[in-house]
Amino acid sequence: MATAAPQAFVPLRLDGRPVLHKAVAVLVGTLFLAVSSWISIPMIPVPMTMQTFAVLAIGALYGWRLGALTVLAWLGEAALGLPVLAEFKTLYAVWSTAGYLVGFVFAAALVGWLAERGWTAGRLALSALAMVLGHVVLFAFGVAWLAFLFGADIAVAKGLTPFLFGSVLKSALAVAALEAARRGRQAA
Template sequence: MSQPASRTAAPAFSPLRLQERPLLWQVAAVAIGTLLLTLSSWIEVPMIPVPITMQTFAVTLVGALYGWRLGALTVVAWLAEAAVGMPVLAGGSGGLAPFVGPTAGYLFSFPIVAALVGWLVERGWNAERVFLAFAAMLIGNGLCLVLGALWLAGIVGFEKAIALGVTPFIVGGVLKSALAAATLKLFPSGKAEPKAP
């Protein structure tokens, strides 16, 4: 006789299945994820007031690969590294200044974006349905732009925030979403094997 599905059952899709791994694996994954986020920050096209980087590519991919909880935790760990002065943000910056300047809204959006993308991927918006995977990444990039622009509007005004903090990043957001969805396709489904009764 089959048992009803538990509410705490593993997600339907988690490519790396980190939620099933020992704590040491998860700690190592967080460390590797913060390194990926740092490297993505250093790939930069300087712009004012907000540079174009590969950060949202890495943030969405970490969320998708790690799952919503560990993905968000990894992004928070990376932001904590920045806050204590490690040069992990765009241009090798760190410290508290980025968290109160024009880019703060984007930075604060990143854990939310990772969690949202991870949550969507766990529920089937994944590489097995590549269009949905792309949509999940695009929603994450869009949320980052919205939250970032809301903060920026408080500094430069709404119209300038859209002109400087949203419009220049739309095409890049679409391309990074497509790249993240294609990268996700490289990983196995991560579906748990059915258990014997």
């Protein structure tokens, strides 16, 4: 007996909203990304920012189109010189991490696309896989760019390995936040 495919779970349901609602959502999303970028949690071997948590959450909450657009708007703010990136740096000060920043757009789009197909609709394993795949995408872009600049060994040693534990934590946090939102919507 086949089971029915899960319904999409994009909690903010912005697709059918007026343009003004979407514009406000993008603005709020860029603010959420900026604040998440400024949060630095001391960890070993590297501190953990909440940037990627915000990227994945925005994708899942907004859907793939508006999620990607929100990350692009945030990058646009950085390009204008606004201090929205980690450590209040401008876009021009982080050229070596440009691959990750590009990867953020694709990670938000992928997680949003998967959310629209029911991956975050109560099946925790699928939701976790969506978040992990989002991290895989952003690491693929980031590590590839670092490998181009500095070589593959350095890219993996400095741009991937130190961040894996934090990425697992942020994926789990994103799954928990989405599940709480889903249960809250059901209870309402």
